Amino acid sequence: MRINTLKRFTLTLFNQDMEKKVELEICLGTLCFIMGGSAFEMISESLPEDLMGKVLVKGMNCPGYCNMPKYGRAPFVKVNGELIAEANIQKVIAKMREEVYHGANK
Amino acid sequence: MAQTNNATLVRREIITRLSKLYAEGRLEDIDRIPLEMAPRYGDSNSSRCCVHKTRAIIRYRIMALLGYNVADETDELESLYSYAVRSLSGADRGNGVLTVVDEACTSCVKSNYTVSNICRGCLAAHCMVTCPKDAITMVNGQAKINPDKCVNCGLCQKVCPYHAIIYVPIPCEESCPVKAIYRNEHGIEEIDYDKCIHCGKCMVACPFGAIMYRSQLIHVLHRILNDDKPVVAMLAPAVCGQFKANYKTVTKAVLEMGFSDVFEVAAGAVMTAKHEAEELAERLESGSQYMTTSCCPAWVEMAEKHLPQLKPSVSDTWSPMRYTAALAREKYPDATLVFIGPCVAKQAEAMKYEGVDFVMTFEELGSMMVALNVDLQNIEPEPENEVLHERVFAGSAGVMDSVGNYYHGPALKPLVINGLDKKNIASLRRIATGKHDYNMIEVMACEGGCLSGPGSISTPDVARKLFNTQAGVTIEQVAEV
């Protein structure tokens, strides 16, 4: 009985923690990488203080946007599932801030 | 050092498009590339006056990528396809590795000094009085510099009591360590190949991407796709910092692109380190004061063209590229050997000596992968158990470190010249006077070493990080002394 409560307790904490994080997915395709995506290798070093600990960085396989001009130009990343074309670190930080202060991660 | 800015990306896009056309057997569509990249009603997000100018610039970029010196154009109506065919038939290549895309180079100031709005048009007019060339006049109550007369002496700036005259740098000229690039009478930059050491710094510095290296990519593609002779890739040690994949995994991708075999240039670096260590001991024992390294081709050119006093000190040991080529040639006597690295100057080195057939940059390798539909994300990562320590040749102080491992002789007093900038060139001039007690001097033209090379895919910090996590050996940043 005791153990059960404890389990539930840790579980909720864990979930809360997950909810706060902005999800950043970076395309791992070679095209995105050579067209400027390599800069995202430094994303954890470039995060401003207010975003630290609030971002979950993931890789994604080439979703094929690079072959469809209507999506814009490489490199592609997604912030909370929303596609960003011609992504660079500044652009992505701005978007993540928006999510943290006004969007889904408020 | 490589940067990923729009100018770089445009170059990569063209490389990719060109490779794709060739691979698909549609080279005759090459003249459509400028039209496709700059459509008439495309977005107006351009730094040029009109779509025609943008297209003209793309055309000249393609010429450089086909291996031409843009200045060699004699007939403006010659199609790119005809250029491509001529290039493939092996027309004479001529001088120089870097070339100025003159259509793209029109945007810098003609004279470095400009009068700003701060000018009060004062009565004293110190500037006007001081100017030794009578280049300054008063127009509508403000001083004005006539760029045709101005000789950039800077005296006017010094005497202006309002600090109204500003110095506007010209990035390529500013970055060139040997003053090999200058404005001609039309205000367009020109490269003096008698002075140029092919370091590629101007190419990286130009915000308009007006300086390009003359590529050999089309020849490599041609050999891969149409030739029965083996085509062997030799990957420079800096490759471990180019992609999100270790050396072995990149090798798999390179084979998938159609290369017949891959040689690691770090293997040649082992031979360089051993020979250089022996040579150093011999030289010091027979009375030489010091020796300098020979693996950075821009440095070797620098010594030859600008520091003749230091030329005898340059080691006679071959560079890792040349040793690796010898190893590859042994195994494949009739193969086409392609060196792939971050370096522009390697092309000049390869032309100087027998052995290496073509030189490509990592950015070309990456773009070519995309064009040939080889994607590293789909390649099963391959673990590496043993790696060559000499991969550290990719960073400043790496050569020194490796040579030190094999060296037996008088106590080593090492000095690392990390990057050929104006300050370090001054140090080299002092070294030439002999008033120091260093006996082994490593010189790298790029600050940080090859990982910062102009033909790299990413910026030096990213390259170093990737290298240090993937190479199995690490490179520290060289501290300023």
Ligand code: FES
């Ligand atoms: S490589 Fe990134 S979308 Fe295809």
